[in-house]
Amino acid sequence: MRRVLHWIVLAGWIILLLPPLRVEAQGPGITMESRALYDGTSKYGEWLPIVVDLENKGNDVTGRVQVRVSRPGGETTYAQQLELPRGARKQVTIYVVPNTASRRLQVEFIPEGQEAPLVQAEVEVRPVANIRFMVASLSAGGDGLEALAGINFRGERGPRDEAVLLPLTLEHLPDRPEALRTLDLIILTGVDTSALSPRQQTALEQYVALGGMLVLGGGPEASRVLAGVPTSLQPVTLAGESNLETLAILEQVAGEPVRVNGPFPAARGEPVTSASVRYSEGALPLLVERPVGKGMVYWLALDPALTPFDGWAGTDEFWVALLNGRAIYPPNLPPDVSVRQALNEQLFYALQNLPSLDLPSLRLLVPLLAAYIFVVGPLNYLLLRRQRRMELAWVTIPIITMLFSAGSYGLGFRLRGSDVILNQVSLIQAVPGSEGGYVRSLVGIFSPARRTYTISVAGEPLLTPTQVQGDPFGNGGASGGNALILQGEPALVEGFTVNQWSMQSVTAEMLVTEGYGFDAELETSDNMIKGYVVNRSPHAWEDVVVVLGNEFVRLGDMAAGERKEVSLGMGEVGNQVGSDVAWRIFEQDFGPTGPTREAQVRQQILSSLYNGPFGPESGTALSSSRQPVLLAWLSRAPSEVKLVETGTNTLATTLLYSELPVRFGVGKVTLPRGLLNSRIVENDGSICYGQGLVSLSPDFGEAEIQFELPAPTRALDPSEFTLYVTSDGGWFVAPKMSLYDFTTEQWSEINEPVLGRNRVREPDAFLSDSGVIRLRVENSNRNQGGCLYFDAAIEGELDAPATMQEAEIEG
Numbered sequence: 183m184r185r186v187l188h189w190i191v192l193a194g195w196i197i198l199l200l201p202p203l204r205v206e207a208q209g210p211g212i213t214m215e216s217r218a219l220y221d222g223t224s225k226y227g228e229w230l231p232i233v234v235d236l237e238n239k240g241n242d243v244t245g246r247v248q249v250r251v252s253r254p255g256g257e258t259t260y261a262q263q264l265e266l267p268r269g270a271r272k273q274v275t276i277y278v279v280p281n282t283a284s285r286r287l288q289v290e291f292i293p294e295g296q297e298a299p300l301v302q303a304e305v306e307v308r309p310v311a312n313i314r315f316m317v318a319s320l321s322a323g324g325d326g327l328e329a330l331a332g333i334n335f336r337g338e339r340g341p342r343d344e345a346v347l348l349p350l351t352l353e354h355l356p357d358r359p360e361a362l363r364t365l366d367l368i369i370l371t372g373v374d375t376s377a378l379s380p381r382q383q384t385a386l387e388q389y390v391a392l393g394g395m396l397v398l399g400g401g402p403e404a405s406r407v408l409a410g411v412p413t414s415l416q417p418v419t420l421a422g423e424s425n426l427e428t429l430a431i432l433e434q435v436a437g438e439p440v441r442v443n444g445p446f447p448a449a450r451g452e453p454v455t456s457a458s459v460r461y462s463e464g465a466l467p468l469l470v471e472r473p474v475g476k477g478m479v480y481w482l483a484l485d486p487a488l489t490p491f492d493g494w495a496g497t498d499e500f501w502v503a504l505l506n507g508r509a510i511y512p513p514n515l516p517p518d519v520s521v522r523q524a525l526n527e528q529l530f531y532a533l534q535n536l537p538s539l540d541l542p543s544l545r546l547l548v549p550l551l552a553a554y555i556f557v558v559g560p561l562n563y564l565l566l567r568r569q570r571r572m573e574l575a576w577v578t579i580p581i582i583t584m585l586f587s588a589g590s591y592g593l594g595f596r597l598r599g600s601d602v603i604l605n606q607v608s609l610i611q612a613v614p615g616s617e618g619g620y621v622r623s624l625v626g627i628f629s630p631a632r633r634t635y636t637i638s639v640a641g642e643p644l645l646t647p648t649q650v651q652g653d654p655f656g657n658g659g660a661s662g663g664n665a666l667i668l669q670g671e672p673a674l675v676e677g678f679t680v681n682q683w684s685m686q687s688v689t690a691e692m693l694v695t696e697g698y699g700f701d702a703e704l705e706t707s708d709n710m711i712k713g714y715v716v717n718r719s720p721h722a723w724e725d726v727v728v729v730l731g732n733e734f735v736r737l738g739d740m741a742a743g744e745r746k747e748v749s750l751g752m753g754e755v756g757n758q759v760g761s762d763v764a765w766r767i768f769e770q771d772f773g774p775t776g777p778t779r780e781a782q783v784r785q786q787i788l789s790s791l792y793n794g795p796f797g798p799e800s801g802t803a804l805s806s807s808r809q810p811v812l813l814a815w816l817s818r819a820p821s822e823v824k825l826v827e828t829g830t831n832t833l834a835t836t837l838l839y840s841e842l843p844v845r846f847g848v849g850k851v852t853l854p855r856g857l858l859n860s861r862i863v864e865n866d867g868s869i870c871y872g873q874g875l876v877s878l879s880p881d882f883g884e885a886e887i888q889f890e891l892p893a894p895t896r897a898l899d900p901s902e903f904t905l906y907v908t909s910d911g912g913w914f915v916a917p918k919m920s921l922y923d924f925t926t927e928q929w930s931e932i933n934e935p936v937l938g939r940n941r942v943r944e945p946d947a948f949l950s951d952s953g954v955i956r957l958r959v960e961n962s963n964r965n966q967g968g969c970l971y972f973d974a975a976i977e978g979e980l981d982a983p984a985t986m987q988e989a990e991i992e993g
Contacts, residue, residue, distance in 0.1 A: 211240015212266070212301045214247075216289040219356065220348045220364070222307040224280060225314065227520020228364035229644060231356050232276045232305060234289060238266040245293040245300070246668070249276045251284065256664045258647055263668060264291075277361055277669065279646050280307050282518075313517035315345040315509055318365045319487075320352055322372030322403065326491030333498050335366075335509035357381035359388040359620065360644050360691050363522075366509060371399025371487050375410030387412045388693055391475030391613055392620060395508065401485025404449030417472035417481040418451030424466055424483075429490065431461045431468055435503045438496030446490060448483040457481075458896060460504075460952050469504065475613055476841065480504060507888050507954075513862055513869045523649045525790060526624060526689050530650050532786035533607045533626040534685050535779065536833070550590065558582045603628040604830040605685075606819045607787060610698055612812075612840040617699040617718075619838070621820045624648060626687035629680040636826040637675040643692035643821065645673050650687075674826075694820055697721070698838060704748060704810060705845040709852055711750045711810060715842075717742060723814035725784075728842070729763055730810045731856040736767075740814070750810065752854050764789040767813075783835050784815060791839065808857050808892065809841040846895055852977040855906055859890040860972065863956075870910075870969035878970045880912070882961055889955040889974045896953030900978035903945035903955065907937055912967030916940075921948045922956035929958055945976070 215235045224230040234247050248261035260278045280287065284307050290299035310316075315335045319327045331347035348365075352373055356362055362385060378386070390396050396415060398407055402423070408416055425445035433439050450466060453459055457472035463483075470481045484491075491497045511517070558579055566572050605626045612619035623643070627635055639645060645667050665688075668674040673690070680686040697719055704713035711730065717723050717740045726737040728748050737746040764785060771781035792804045804811060819834040860876045862869065867882025878885055891898060907916050916935040923930045925947045932940060942948065948955055955974070 211238055212243070212291060213237045213239070214289070214291055214301045214303055216303050216305050218287075218305045218307050219350070219354055219361075220316070220318065222305065223310055223316065223346060223348060224307070224364045225312045225316065225520065226282050226309055226518060227279065227312075227523040227649075229277050229279055229358075229361045230307060230364070231354075231361045232278055232287070232289065233273065233354065234276060235271070235273050236264070236266060236291065237271045238268060240268065242267045243293050243300075245291055245296075247274050247276060248290050248292065248666075249278050249305075250288045250290070251278055251280055253281050253647070253649075256647075259664075259666045261666060261668050262670060275356070277358065277644050280309050282309050284309055310346065311518040312515075312520060313511050315366050316348060316364060317345055317367045317369065318348045318350045318355075319369045320350050320355065320371070320373050321369070321399075321487040324372070324485070324487030324492055326485070326487040326489070326497065327369060327371075329491065329497040330501060333501060335502065335505060352377050352382075355382050355386070357385050358644070359385045359392065359693060362386070362389040362394065363392070365389075365394065367395045367397065367505075369397045369399065369486065370407055370411070371397070371482075371485050372401070372403045372407065374403075374406040375408070376406070378410040383410065383412050384693065384695070387414055387474075388620060390415060390477035390479060392611065393476040395477055395505065396479045397486065397504075398479065398481045399485045399487065400449035400451070400481065400483040401488060402447045402449075403485065404451075404483075415472075415474060415479050416454065417457040417470040417479055418453055418467070420449060421452050422450045424448050424450050426463055426466070426484075429463060431463050432490075432494075432496065432500060435461065436494075436496030436499035438494065438499065440490050440494055440496070442490035442493050446484060451481060451483060456894075458894070478508065507861055507863055507890075510861055510863065513865065526622075526648050527650050528790035529607055529609075529624050529787065530626075530648055530687060532783050532790065532835075533605055533624050533687055535783045535786060536603055536605060536628060536685075550586075554582075554586045557586070601628075601831045602630065602825065602828060603833065604823065604825060605833045606823055606835070607783075608820050608834070608836040609787075609791065610694070610816075610820055610836060610838040612698050612700065612838055614700065614702045614840060614842060617697070618693065618695040619698050619840070621690070621692050621694055623690040623820065623823075624687050625690060625823050626685050627678070627680050627825070628685045629682065632682045633680060635675075635678045635680060635828060637678055637688060637823065638672045638826055639674075639688075639690050639821055639823050640672045641690075641692050641694065641821040642669075642671040643673050643690035644669065645675055645688050645690050648687040648689045672822075690821065690823075692821070697820075700812070700840075702812065702840075702842045703845070704842055705847060706752070706851065707847070709752050709854070711748070711752055711844055713748050714745050715740075715748060715812060716745045717814075721816055721818060723816065723838070725815050727767055727813045728810050729767075729813060731808075732763065734763060734767060748810075752852070752857070762789070762793070764792040780835075784837070787835065787837055788813070791837070804839065807841055808859055810844060812838075812840045812842055814838045846980055848980060850977065851895060851898060851980045853891065853895065853975060855904075855973040855975045857892065858974050858976065859892075860974065861888050861890075862886070863888045867961075867964075870971070875971040875973050877972070878959065878961075880961070880967045880969070881964055882959075883964055884961070885959050887957045887959065887972055889957065891949075891953035891976065895980060896951070898949070898953075898976070898978045898980055900945045900949050900976055902977050903942040903948065904975045905932075905935075905940040905942065905957065906973040906975070907935070907940065908971045908973075909937055910968040910971075913937060913970065917970070918960040918962070920958045920960075921945075922958070923947045924950045949976075 217233055219231045232249050244265045246261045246263050248259050250257060250259045260276050262274050262276060286304045286306055289305055290302040292299050317330050321327060330345055333345045335345055405420055426448050427444045429440045451470060453470050457470050459467045460471050461469040468483045472479045562578055566575055606623055608623040610619045610621050647665055665678050666676040675688055699718040701716040701718060704711050720742050722742060723740040726740050727734050728750055730750055733751050735750045740746055768781050768785045771777045816836040819836060862876055863886045865882055865885040868879045870877040870879050876887055916937050919935045920929040920931045
């Protein structure tokens with residue numbers, strides 16, 4: 183017996199010491215392997231790619247690969263149809279949105295005509311809070327990027343802020359921007375990007391334009407790294423190689439000596455027109471940055487995966503300095519809430535605003551009411567009097583009332599009550615000079631009876647049931663019950679259940695490559711922004727508006743191919759108390775009887791986009807933009823949506839929007855309040871809400887605020903800097919404030935600061951080479967007074983013309 187126990191224990195130890203096996207799910211003739219990209223990590227409410235490899239050693243089979251995700255109110259199954267001939271090997275990518283509690287997802291292959299899976303497996307997933315800074319590294323090797331794991335880029339919001347480093351390969355870089363959105367930073371270094379497919383290149387381009395950050399490594403493989411990167415994302419043109427013996431600029435930036443011995447292989451790059459040099463080592467540009475849309479591309483002359491970054495104590499500080507505060511999480515943005523889902527929820531209320539909710543026309547109500555009064559009154563009286571049966575009035579009046587009520591209900595049901603309404607609210611985020619844009623559509627079904635529908639959406643979108651909390655007509659969770667979503671062209675939603683007299687919806691996201699092109703050229707002149715906008719799309723635009731901060735100008739309707747001139751003031755573009763541009767744009771439509779239903783829907787959509795799910799201060803709202811914004815309405819949807827085998831009354835409202843570049847000419851340049859990016863870098867207290875400005879609540883003791891010039895104006899030779907400090911009450915004197923002197927590396931206190939305008943003459947020393955001004959605020963009377971709000975303006979001389987292309991933080 184002892185000998186048996188001995189062998190059992192020995193066998194157990196052998197099993198424990200064996201390496202883990204790669205698990206394959208097998209069925210009759212079918213082998214399936216599945217894995218989640220990003221090591222299964224994704225932010226709450228964001229898309230996660232699941233890669234499935236199948237091999238068929240049996241007979242030909244047709245079926246679908248699916249991934250099931252449970253959620254409040256039902257289950258969503260994401261799937262793709264697949265044909266597997268005998269001997270075939272195929273790989274498919276299923277895009278899913280895990281719920282916050284997901285830990286394992288079921289992957290299945292179900293043959294056509296069957297309900298039970300032929301083969302199934304599980305993949306592990308790890309949803310994380312949205313505050314986590316996620317970095318995808320695509321590297322040929324080296325340990326220099328390992329330092330990124332654990333860096334706190336987010337501004338000390340808590341223990342969940344540390345960065346997550348996710349190794350990735352070029353082969354598995356997603357070819358859809360929706361799947362890249364969960365990443366805050368992508369690093370390409372030492373790899374040959376010529377292997378990128380056209381779809382991967384387009385996805386990467388759109389990822390940056392929508393606010394992502396991309397780092398391109400240099401070093402000995404610099405040419406291979408740039409080989410397949412779209413030209414629009416390349417900050418430099420390569421001009422050879424060099425070996426650096428010292429890295430003094432890195433030591434200065436990080437405050438740590440580089441003790442690693444050189445030489446350090448570096449690439450030589452000439453910045454393109456829209457790029458600017460951040461750091462140089464002698465005459466060699468070491469770090470070049472190029473703003474693209476709302477995002478930023480960085481080119482580093484060194485390979486960040488190799489020396490000195492793999493053995494330098496200052497690597498952490500270098501990365502923090504490189505991102506220059508753009509990674510800081512907006513202070514009033516919830517750390518664990520998906521902005522994507524929150525915006526969808528806000529748009530859902532505009533989706534519910536249907537014309538069928540309008541009161542019937544007075545032309546129908548007045549004759550109907552007059553007929554009822556005539557019948558129940560004079561006619562009833564005359565007939566009963568003629569029959570000398572007046573005592574029957576107590577019977578005839580209720581009967582007439584019930585008959586008219588039934589008739590009115592029948593008439594109303596005939597006019598509107600039997601209609602299935604398909605309503606589509608869409609946002610198109612376009613890019614100047616491009617033909618397409620990123621589309622987000624909410625597709626809602628209003629049903630007169632509880633029924634199950636099949637929805638078809640053209641354009642190969644990614645579909646998911648819309649999450650809505652507090653919907654009085656829904657189930658308090660996601661729409662549609664247990665739904666099957668078939669990804670492809672077209673995308674289908676099968677088994678989508680809508681309750682009686684209820685609106686349920688799905689969200690469609692996709693990239694369109696044509697049909698929405700436009701050109702814009704704007705420049706500053708005498709404190710004005712002037713230029714033109716050209717509608718190059720084949721569609722007419724309605725009620726076109728250009729907005730800058732608090733100011734806007736109406737351009738009216740624009741036919742296809744039409745050009746309109748723009749003249750917009752820059753006097754005070756900052757957000758002010760009680761000012762909501764999303765409301766002011768539609769003031770002219772608010773008549774004595776209120777706005778039209780169309781104006782209400784448009785105002786709701788614009789308010790959701792302009793103010794954001796969490797207010798203007800969250801950094802997620804369009805009002806946080808420091809560029810002019812083009813707004814144009816279309817009466818058509820960006821993709822064809824229909825209900826299979828069901829007739830519908832179809833409605834569509836579409837808003838096209840885009841930030842517009844502004845060209846600064848040579849000579850005097852004025853950047854008024856509202857045009858400088860601002861963010862809180864450090865704060866030991868809380869913030870206030872409501873004005874869209876950087877704010878501090880009275881409980882703070884010390885805080886640091888950073889103002890940043892638009893990228894092309896960083897070469898500005900400043901002549902005057904103005905700091906605006908306002909309060910909503912309780913402050914009689916301004917707090918102690920200091921500006922950081924970059925020449926002495928010391929804080930310089932502002933003499934006799936005031937509430938209101940504080941002018942700083944000769945501010946050269948307070949403006950860094952990267953266009954940053956640092957302000958420290960100290961409060962000796964904590965918890966006294968009201969909220970403080972900060973804004974800034976600057977003016978000076980610019981030697982060369984430049985274009986403002988936004989590069990601000992995305993939450």
